[in-house]
Each structure stands twice: as C-alpha cells, then as structure tokens.
Amino acid sequence: MENFERNLEKYAELVIKIGVNLTSGQDLLVEAPYECLDLTRLIVQKAYEAGANFVHVHFQDDVISRSKFDHGTEASVDYYPTWYTTMLERFVENGGALLNIKVPNPDLYEGIEAAKISRNSKAAAKARAKYQHYVRTGAFSWCLIKAPTEAWAAKVYADLPADQRVSAMWDAVFKINRVYEEDPVAAWRVHLDELRRMRKVLNDRGYKALCYRAEGTDLRVALPEGHIWLGGDKENASGIRYVANMPTEEVFTMPERTGVRGTVTSTKPLNINGALVDRFSFTFDEGKVVDFTAEVGYEHLAKLLEMDEGARYLGEVALVPFDSPISNLNRIFYNTGIDENASCHLALGSCYPINIKDGASLTNDELKARGGNTSLIHVDFMIGTADLDIDGELADGSVEPIFRAGNWALTF
Incomplete structure (x- = not known):
C-alpha cells in the first residue's frame, strides 16, 4: 500500500491523542493480537512520546484462546483468574487508560459446544463485574480499535485473492478512521463536534x-x-475526554x-x-x-x-x-x-x-x-x-x- 508506514504511524498517533487521549504521567495497558505487533510497537512509542509513565502490553493469540476448549478440563472452562481482574481494577483505580485492538475471529470457536462457550463467558463476566462497572460508568479512559489479522481479513474479504485481503482490510480501517486525511486528529475533532450537535438535538427533544x-x-x-x-x-471521572x-x-x-x-x-x-x-x-x-x-x-x-x-x-x-x-x-x-x-x-x-x-x-x-x-x-x-x-x-x-x-x- 502506498505510504503505508506513514499511515500506520498516523493511526497510532490518532488512537493515543483522540482514542484514550493519554495525558502525561498516565499508565497505559494495551491489549493486542500478536499479528498486530508493528502497530502495537508504534502505539507504545506514541504513548511514551505523549508522556506515558508506563506502558504494559498484553498479547493475545487465537490458537491459545481456543486451546482451553480443545484441550482443557471441564474445570478450566468455568474458571477465570481473579488475580487478573484484581489487576485490572487496581489499574483503573490508579488512573490508567486502556487501549484494546479488538479483532475477534468470527469462526474461532467453530465446532465447540455452545454450552461450553456460554459457561466460559459467564465465568469471565462474573469475575470482571466490578471492572465492567468501571467501564460502563466511564470511570477511566478506554478505547477499542481495529487492525487486520489474517483470519478476520479472510472472512471479510473472502471474495479477494488471499494475498490481497490484509491490504484491503488495512485500507478499510484507514478509511473508516479518517487516517487518509492530512490531519486525522483535526478531522476527528470536527467529526466529534458533529456527533455532539446530534446528541444535543436529541436531548433537547x-x-x-x-x-x-x-x-x-x-x-x-x-x-x-x-x-x-x-x-x-x-468524559471520564477525571474530566478527560x-x-x-x-x-x-x-x-x-x-x-x-x-x-x-x-x-x-x-x-x-x-x-x-x-x-x-x-x-x-x-x-x-x-x-x-x-x-x-x-x-x-x-x-x-x-x-x-x-x-x-x-x-x-x-x-x-x-x-x-x-x-x-x-x-x-x-x-x-x-x-x-x-x-x-x-x-x-x-x-x-x-x-x-x-x-x-x-x-x-x-x-x-x-x-x-x-x-x-x-x-x-x-x-x-x-x-x-x-x-x-x-x-x-x-x-x-x-x-x-x-x-x-x-x-x-x-x-x-
């Protein structure tokens, strides 16, 4: 893709400045698929340039995620570590921000019993209840973003040759996030003003x-x-948008x-x-x-x-x-x-x-x-x-x- 490296850098800067709107002295937690390593590295760079105190990256992998269902015990299906949710809660309470590159594979659990997936999801939801309350009440800054993986691109662009799918997905991600604008941060500020006008009219009605x-x-x-x-x-609890x-x-x-x-x-x-x-x-x-x-x-x-x-x-x-x-x-x-x-x-x-x-x-x-x-x-x-x-x-x-x-x- 033409100017891909420059656009990738613009995207990383955009999600730090507009997405989580990271402020100097904050910690940042990045959750990312292994396939998104290049983008993750740029995000970490842009976070530190914005004054981040510490950036922690939690990498994820589809094969590892599915392994619990293919090879784990029945007990493992119903288990979610409370130590991890405790870490998330302390992270929020200490003023951290979360950036999640969220690109689940639509076919990841094909062939797995619905009951097992449901049990595992329920265990996670119960363990993460306090953290989710922080999410839904806007207690801290969090942002979900998108980036291509081969499995996701293959699903969305199945009509294209295999070697063109990831590039097509990047093109879409850049378009829908206004990355191709000369100044994506400024373009997003205009867009957010438009949404602000919409919600004002609806609230007035x-x-x-x-x-x-x-x-x-x-x-x-x-x-x-x-x-x-x-x-x-x-706006989060600290007044950061x-x-x-x-x-x-x-x-x-x-x-x-x-x-x-x-x-x-x-x-x-x-x-x-x-x-x-x-x-x-x-x-x-x-x-x-x-x-x-x-x-x-x-x-x-x-x-x-x-x-x-x-x-x-x-x-x-x-x-x-x-x-x-x-x-x-x-x-x-x-x-x-x-x-x-x-x-x-x-x-x-x-x-x-x-x-x-x-x-x-x-x-x-x-x-x-x-x-x-x-x-x-x-x-x-x-x-x-x-x-x-x-x-x-x-x-x-x-x-x-x-x-x-x-x-x-x-x-x-």
Missing part, C-alpha cells in the same frame, strides 16, 4: 419513545425519564427496561464470543424477549439469553444513518465495533448508567428503579436498513419523524 418500522420490524421502545443521549467522545470505540458514528441512549414491545429483525450477522449468529429476530413484551428465531447459531443465541435475568432485556438503543461512511463501504465486517457503526442497533443486556441523569452513582437496584437494565452481558445487534423509518413520541403525545428511508429526518 426529550422523547418518550421511539417507534421503528421496516421489513420484519415493528417495535416501540420507551425511553426513561432523565435519559441522556451520548455519542462520539465522553476519550472515544470508547474507533470508528464511531452512533448516538445512543438507554431504553426503559420494561417498555419495549413488538418484533425486530437483525440485518447483519452477530459474532457472539467467537460463534456466528445470523438472520435472527426477537419478539418483546413488557421489555422482555418472549420469543426469538435464528437461522444460523440458534443454540448460541439461546445460551446468550440464558446468561442471566437481564440478558432478555435491552440496555441500549443507538441511531446511525444508512448513508454513512462505514455503511457506504457495503461490506459486512463481522466485528460489532465496526458493524454497529454502519447501522442502527440495539443491545441486549446491561445499560450504560451514564445514559441517565446521575446514573454513575446509582446502585443496580436504584438503576433498575429508574428504568435501566443490569446484566453480565452487553451485546449489540444491528437492525438498520435502507427502508427503516423511526418516529419519536414527544412528551405532549405528538409524533415526529426521526429517520425516513434509513436516514436522519431531523436537522442538526
């Missing part, structure tokens, strides 16, 4: 509910009193836990802990999933919904126009962090407490009393289409269009 209509979808989602739309960057997911094109809030009714149909495949689920739908009544279908991965979806009581309720509602940079690439990335930013989406499981006034200080019981959902999981699934219409119900009972034919009907 104060909708009571959103009503979705498309082929296979007829859904009403009530919104709790005091809900807050977020999107783009957010960061971007939790790069790329990002969404604005999002929390639904009323028991206020979801109707049916919704997915529009993109979903990667659940290394297992693929596709062509699925949910029927909700009083907020709860009372029926569901799936043509691919039904058993994995069933296990997800059994994770805990809150797994059958929604925790997030997000709006993304169909005519947007990622959607216009016309490519399924089998990666929630990208696909959710190409499509309107919902999320099963825990809400983000920061999506309601004073939510970060609420206990789980207080959060539920305010209309929020709590769960071990938070799993986004995509519902956006070119024919999606969304109406907003206002406090006075009137209705106005928010989306028409998949795109914004509001003016920002």
Whole structure:
C-alpha cells in the first residue's frame, strides 16, 4: 500500500491523542493480537512520546484462546483468574487508560459446544463485574480499535485473492478512521463536534419513545425519564475526554427496561464470543424477549439469553444513518465495533448508567428503579436498513419523524 508506514504511524498517533487521549504521567495497558505487533510497537512509542509513565502490553493469540476448549478440563472452562481482574481494577483505580485492538475471529470457536462457550463467558463476566462497572460508568479512559489479522481479513474479504485481503482490510480501517486525511486528529475533532450537535438535538427533544418500522420490524421502545443521549467522545471521572470505540458514528441512549414491545429483525450477522449468529429476530413484551428465531447459531443465541435475568432485556438503543461512511463501504465486517457503526442497533443486556441523569452513582437496584437494565452481558445487534423509518413520541403525545428511508429526518 502506498505510504503505508506513514499511515500506520498516523493511526497510532490518532488512537493515543483522540482514542484514550493519554495525558502525561498516565499508565497505559494495551491489549493486542500478536499479528498486530508493528502497530502495537508504534502505539507504545506514541504513548511514551505523549508522556506515558508506563506502558504494559498484553498479547493475545487465537490458537491459545481456543486451546482451553480443545484441550482443557471441564474445570478450566468455568474458571477465570481473579488475580487478573484484581489487576485490572487496581489499574483503573490508579488512573490508567486502556487501549484494546479488538479483532475477534468470527469462526474461532467453530465446532465447540455452545454450552461450553456460554459457561466460559459467564465465568469471565462474573469475575470482571466490578471492572465492567468501571467501564460502563466511564470511570477511566478506554478505547477499542481495529487492525487486520489474517483470519478476520479472510472472512471479510473472502471474495479477494488471499494475498490481497490484509491490504484491503488495512485500507478499510484507514478509511473508516479518517487516517487518509492530512490531519486525522483535526478531522476527528470536527467529526466529534458533529456527533455532539446530534446528541444535543436529541436531548433537547426529550422523547418518550421511539417507534421503528421496516421489513420484519415493528417495535416501540420507551425511553426513561432523565435519559441522556451520548455519542462520539465522553468524559471520564477525571474530566478527560476519550472515544470508547474507533470508528464511531452512533448516538445512543438507554431504553426503559420494561417498555419495549413488538418484533425486530437483525440485518447483519452477530459474532457472539467467537460463534456466528445470523438472520435472527426477537419478539418483546413488557421489555422482555418472549420469543426469538435464528437461522444460523440458534443454540448460541439461546445460551446468550440464558446468561442471566437481564440478558432478555435491552440496555441500549443507538441511531446511525444508512448513508454513512462505514455503511457506504457495503461490506459486512463481522466485528460489532465496526458493524454497529454502519447501522442502527440495539443491545441486549446491561445499560450504560451514564445514559441517565446521575446514573454513575446509582446502585443496580436504584438503576433498575429508574428504568435501566443490569446484566453480565452487553451485546449489540444491528437492525438498520435502507427502508427503516423511526418516529419519536414527544412528551405532549405528538409524533415526529426521526429517520425516513434509513436516514436522519431531523436537522442538526
């Protein structure tokens, strides 16, 4: 690729300056696949140039991750080390920042029993509950980014010759992150300002509910009193602004836990802990999933919904126009962090407490009393289409269009 090394360096600088917005004297934890060594080295360099106190890299590998299921004992499936979660908690409490190159292989656990994957995911979620609370309340700066691996590129660009797939994936990653701009950091600041304007308009409207209509979808989602739309960057407990997911094109809030009714149909495949689920739908009544279908991965979806009581309720509602940079690439990335930013989406499981006034200080019981959902999981699934219409119900009972034919009907 032309100017690849320079673009890689620009990307590393971007995720340090905009993603985690690292400040002088901070520690940084980088989680990365071994295949992303070159990018990881640049990220570490840029972190130290930004004044990092210490950078620790935790490398990951698909073969090692799968080995537990292929060769481990039954006990190992249900085990997650508390010493590791304790380390994460202390890291957050000492003011660290996290940068995760998150590129799971969509076919990693093909052939593994759904029950085993579910048990392992539940053990991890229970052990990481306190740390996840820090994540969802914005206690510290964290950012999920993307970089090609051979397995992921082979899935996304299966239509290309094998020797062209990783390059094509890099091209996509650079495009959706505005790396090709002369000054990506400045371009991102403009983009974040645009998302800030969107969420201000939505917060000023104060909708009571959103009503979705498309082929296979007829859904009403009530919104709790005091809900807050977020999107783009957010402020952590120390007042530092960061971007939790790069790329990002969404604005999002929390639904009323028991206020979801109707049916919704997915529009993109979903990667659940290394297992693929596709062509699925949910029927909700009083907020709860009372029926569901799936043509691919039904058993994995069933296990997800059994994770805990809150797994059958929604925790997030997000709006993304169909005519947007990622959607216009016309490519399924089998990666929630990208696909959710190409499509309107919902999320099963825990809400983000920061999506309601004073939510970060609420206990789980207080959060539920305010209309929020709590769960071990938070799993986004995509519902956006070119024919999606969304109406907003206002406090006075009137209705106005928010989306028409998949795109914004509001003016920002």
